[in-house]
Amino acid sequence: MGKHRRFGWLAIPLFLSLPVLWAGAQGNGSPGGAPQGTPAAGPPPGLTLKFAAPSATRGEALSRSCAGCHGPAGVSTQAGVPGLAGQVPSYTRFQLAVFRAKLRPSEVMQRVAARLSDQDIADLAAYFAAQAPGPAWTADPALRARGAALFQGGDNDRNVIACAVCHGEDGRGADRQGIASVTNLAPEYGLEVLHEFRDTPRFGVPHPDAMRIALKPLSDDDLKALAAYISSMK
Numbered sequence: 400m401g402k403h404r405r406f407g408w409l410a411i412p413l414f415l416s417l418p419v420l421w422a423g424a425q426g427n428g429s430p431g432g433a434p435q436g437t438p439a440a441g442p443p444p445g446l447t448l449k450f451a452a453p454s455a456t457r458g459e460a461l462s463r464s465c466a467g468c469h470g471p472a473g474v475s476t477q478a479g480v481p482g483l484a485g486q487v488p489s490y491t492r493f494q495l496a497v498f499r500a501k502l503r504p505s506e507v508m509q510r511v512a513a514r515l516s517d518q519d520i521a522d523l524a525a526y527f528a529a530q531a532p533g534p535a536w537t538a539d540p541a542l543r544a545r546g547a548a549l550f551q552g553g554d555n556d557r558n559v560i561a562c563a564v565c566h567g568e569d570g571r572g573a574d575r576q577g578i579a580s581v582t583n584l585a586p587e588y589g590l591e592v593l594h595e596f597r598d599t600p601r602f603g604v605p606h607p608d609a610m611r612i613a614l615k616p617l618s619d620d621d622l623k624a625l626a627a628y629i630s631s632m633k
Contacts, residue, residue, distance in 0.1 A: 446496045450521035453488070458526025461519055464511070473526075474533035478587040485532035485582060487574040488524035495520045528574075532582045538627040546628025549621060557616045562625070565609070570632050586630035593622045 462473065465483065469475050473483030483491065497503040499512035499520075515523070538546075548554075551568060553561035563570075565578050572580035581589065597614035599607055614622070 446493075446500060446502075448492060448496060448517040448520060450518045453518075453521040453525035455522070455526040455529050458522035458524070461515075461523050462526055465523070468507075470533070472530045474530070475585050476533075478536070478585050479591075481585050481588045482533045482583065483527040484530035485571070486524075486527050486580050487572045487578070488521075488528040489574050489577045490572065490579045491524035491527055492520050493577060495523065532571075532580065535583050535633055536586050536630040538586070538631040542624050542627040543631055545621075546624035546626070549617070549625055550628050554616075559616050560613045562613070562629075570629055581629045582632045584626075584629050586626050589629055590622060590626035593626060594619075597622065 465473065468477070468480055469483050470477075470480075473486070475482035494503070495512050495515060498505060498508040499515060501509050503509075512520075549559060550562040550566075550570075553559045553564075562581075565576075566572055566581055570580060570582040572578040593614060596607065596610035597617060599611055601608060601611065617625070
């Protein structure tokens, strides 16, 4: 898998909440951009969801097909598969929309998401958000302690921003900003995603760039420590 395909999903900004940035990226009458008065293109098809009030009850019924991989109630027992329990709904909605639009690579998830309506996505997100995150994974105490220091306090000498600034001290994220919950994230999956964000090229949009900037000063050992900590948060 080439870098462009591997990192393509990280390049998608949070179009659901950043329409102005998207419009700006299409040009504003300057050379090479759209002429003045021409409506700016919107988000890629399928990323703007339309749904009624989400039903967690309906989402529970839909979630049964997710349990084989992500675990009952979204609590994963596989180190390489992310848990969905406790994930903020805006993040779950966005990821499912990206899979459905085939902008994030995963043949399995693209097939699953292709069968979901906008309402299905909203209901699933509401159900998983209402579930408690899975239990802490086992981690090496020394590695976990190093990760905890980075997550909670950063490292001023290396210009490392504390992860808790955005994700919260408890790692539970922020729904309104689309910031993911990382509490007890499956360790192998968490490490893979940290590497992807750190190594992704600059895109000039806030969502991936914020993570790229935050993780750029960190070594591979630092990422291992962070993955150990976030997977084992109490």
